[in-house]
Amino acid sequence: MAHIGDLVAEMLAQYGTDLVFGMPGGQTTALHDGISRRTDRIRHILMRDERNAAYAADAYARLTGKPGVCDVTVGPGANLLPAGFLEALNASIPMIGIVGELPLDWQSLKEKGIASQGFDQLTFFKSCSKDAWLVPSVTALPEMIRTAYRVATAPRPGPVALIIPHDIFDAEWDEDLVKIVIDDRARKAPFVRSNAPSADIARAAALIRRAKRPALVCGGGVHGSDAAAEASAFARKFGGLVVTSLSGKGSVAETEPYAAGVLNPLGSWSAIELIQEADLVVWCGSKVSQNTGMNWTLPTPEQATITIDCDPMEHGRTFRPTVPLLGDVREVITALDTALGDLVDRPEWMARIAEVKAEGEAAKAAEVASKEIPIQPPVIMHEIAKRLGEDDIVVSDASFSAGWISGYIPARKPGRQFLFARGQGGLGYSVPGAIGAAATRPDARIVTVAGDGAFSYTVGELATQAQFNQKIVNVVINNGRLGWIQLWQEIFFKNVQSALLETQSVKPGFAGAASALGLKGIYVEKPDEIGAALDEAFAHDGPSVVEVRIDDRATPIHSFKRRMREGADAPRARPGTVYKLRDYKISPDLPET
Template sequence: MKMKNAQVVIECLLEQGVDTVFGYPGGTILNIYDALYQYRDRINHILTAHEQGASHAADGYARATGKVGVCFATSGPGATNLTTGIATAYMDSSPVVFITCNVGESLIGKDSFQEVDITGITMPITKSNYLVRNPGELADIMREAFAVAAAGRPGPVLVDIPKNITTVEVDYTPLPKAEHIKHGRLKKLAERASHNVHKIDPDSEDVKKLLGMIAQAKKPMILAGGGIIRSQAEKELLTFAEKIDAPVAMTLMGLGAIPSDHPLSLGLIGMHGTLEANRASTACDLLIALGTRFSDRVAGHTSTFAKNAKIVQVDIDRAEIDKNVVTDYHLIGDACQVLAAVNEKLPQYSHGEWLTQVESMAGEPIPGRSDGKLEPRDIMREIHDRTKGEAIIVTDVGQHQMWAAQYYSYKRPCQLITSGGFGTMGFGLGAALGTKLGKPDATVVHITGDGSFRMNAGELATESFYGIPVITVLMNNGTLGMVRQWQSLMYGNRHSQTTLDRGPDFVKLAGAYGMDAYRVSTGKEFADAFDKAVSSGKSCLIECRIDIDEMVRPMVSAGSPITDFLLE
């Protein structure tokens, strides 16, 4: 059938089952927004306060649902405002398709109004990106973009469409999603990809090698990363861990890979990891890393990481193998498929003596405050108890992020949504809105700090207008807490430009958007306010006044061995 390419974009979204889009209109993308108007009863568009908010919302939606998120923006500053969100999604392997429009082809390269080479800018932070120059290829490019975003190791894809291309009338043939792989550009893409697929079966030499290494190990340990979450391998991981009777440490992106309260769980590893997780990584004789790239925040001084162990790395992305930590053996493949193949041949082991040794590595509990002030761990534990551990926690970046990781007991994957790789302050509110829209029946709690919250607080307008019931818990210590912590410990208490002794009044700010808001300074006040927020079923902000010198414990200095604790 004949239709303009602006309409083709919307039809392709419907082919993919898209029902929610986040974005912000502008001159070059007006034709697509005009087409979207005709589909307003089939696609829900969320107009955010800023393009960066839209990018984070689409990312949060993708992480919470497992679907591909979708974000629209116009050219120039509209497109460049997406770049932080694109990089955030890229570093954490989140599948989002970003659709931008550029100036018309006759204006490209002439420094035209709101012209920018967004494909060039985003090339290093996307799995793939496209500048559409052939009007007849748009539908196939859209289909390919979604396939690339979701396939293998997921990630963001950008499609940039010159405005004149959106006005061209083309022959569009609807194509069910199940047929995409057999058609056009995707058929060629699938054929190329098939040559690079490393299939794992229970009788393969790879599996036999790993089984042999497990059989020889006396002190095995598992390191679970975000790849377990992305491949939905939590059941296979739990079976694997219980069969080899090995403790499991998790990266920030891997939290929820096994329940935090499971006897084999060691919790978080790395710079702010538990003492037992970090110490066990040095004491183990076999470390099996699943879906993790050994980032600097996880491995610390890479030459000393797991120095007494043989290291096995399982990852779907060949580029991650031996990139940061040199391994003794590796398997290329989807974590779920690899673990399923290994579990099929794996006998039951018992490592009681090793598990007892690991248990003894834990430190003494950190004593509570004697002055009665509100403590971050008490806040997180109250949230956990009052939501029965079922809430989805979405964070910004800083001290509050680490407290959320340490003190909420995660039962399942995708219960913690946070910017791990890129460390994006301002990620949380937009991501929380996307999460709640993707998971409307879940209690979504946004954990933030006063520094992070200021960056995209304008998205309160989005939350209020659409009536998205997210509970924001703002830990206000009047400072850039994590940076201050580093200044206190490593820069002689020279707190240069980190004290935030200024507005706004966050309770009044939330009130200006018509939201309920509370300011609390004791545990009882917080519990009462949180109960009101949950029972109201409405948007709410709870400002928690905490001490300016609260610190995240444990802590390892950047680049140090992860057993050399600066704070225990």
């Protein structure tokens, strides 16, 4: 007779989940046994660390809109998931963690690990997910799987944990008694879509028409709603500036004349300059986080605002919008596009956008032409950009890598082709994220960019890339230190401590490590070697690592650049001594014309 591992595998397959990322344990072996009989519809990708299973599932979810599914065993497997769960929770990425558990009647023995590997997993996962459940019986399991898919994909999407006791997983499955029924609406996020009231749509459209210098900020919610095409169509008639958050990169093509790149302290100089001049800012699928809101200096007190979001809590969290539009991003943008009517022509504003963009592009052109040794990262990004195909995917690690990618590798078409770990901003996302992306899009080339600090987190997972012979080019920009930390300590403390990752006698070699793990490894020290190295990596039939030695003073953060230019004999005021609670703002209306 079939067992409950078969039931779980069958329900996953019927929900359209074709990949599961994780590590087996004794308590979850039934799941892998069930998957093995359905490999025409669902496969398991073995990871080498449970943390990385969540990151791989996260990438799968971002590229498909379907919940990313990861599996871990009880105890030491389960306690490694939260890094990926928190990334998904903060970034609104649908995810389902299938977690092994001790037998139900052992629950009193979990404390202090009296029963091997036990601890209170339910309370643990409730702290880092949308919700978590302990399955109480075989008959309850189908309903709980349906609930997991519905909650994961319902606005606002996020991760959930389904904790299945060992005795339930291994139990026999009486298919006549315990039947499978799925709700196919929950195969992809969002589970349901809503729209803002027509009166609010009309108010917003009128406000846009009255604006002289409008700006549209597209956040990750655009991709979460699968609305890049609609956002791009709206942007063409909007008659104003368009920028994105890091997670929203690709909401519109950055080659458009009105697009000024990523709004972030480490993003586009043009975006940062121009957004200050806007009289109206439309925040579309953006939570106006500390970074996209430029440390909450945005919106300014003078700027009128429109917020578009499916989450009612985002219409007044850090400021009160002039017009809140509560609803699914795709539905609201479509309605707003219709209400706006014909293209709004603002020649003076468009000329100003072109002027500032030209200044920014001239500065970038000088940077990418650098012949300096050690190498400047913009040179590397420029060479990567020249080689990317139309459907290739770029996976960024956290910290400076996100800035180098966002500023120097343009999104040439609408769609989610750039994956940034910005929900939690933790190091170590790119290598496992690339595994998930390559398994999801096997015909695309996946390119990762990570500093040596971030890359060190997941070097072992390169063996997974090699095992599956994935088309991944891992670019390691190696400065021998934690670059952000070094500059922070230097600027604010004048005392760099615990930031160096090498010594004169010990210099970790990532290209060499890659070769030892079965990948092609290439080391680059000079600018004129970059092109040939990337050509070799892109032509390789399998994964590779291109390690590039870079300037340890290079930074994409504009405020860091300014402070280093200005110099100072004494440390600047430590940020913890000058932080203050942001002022709550009430956005004004624009005058009638």
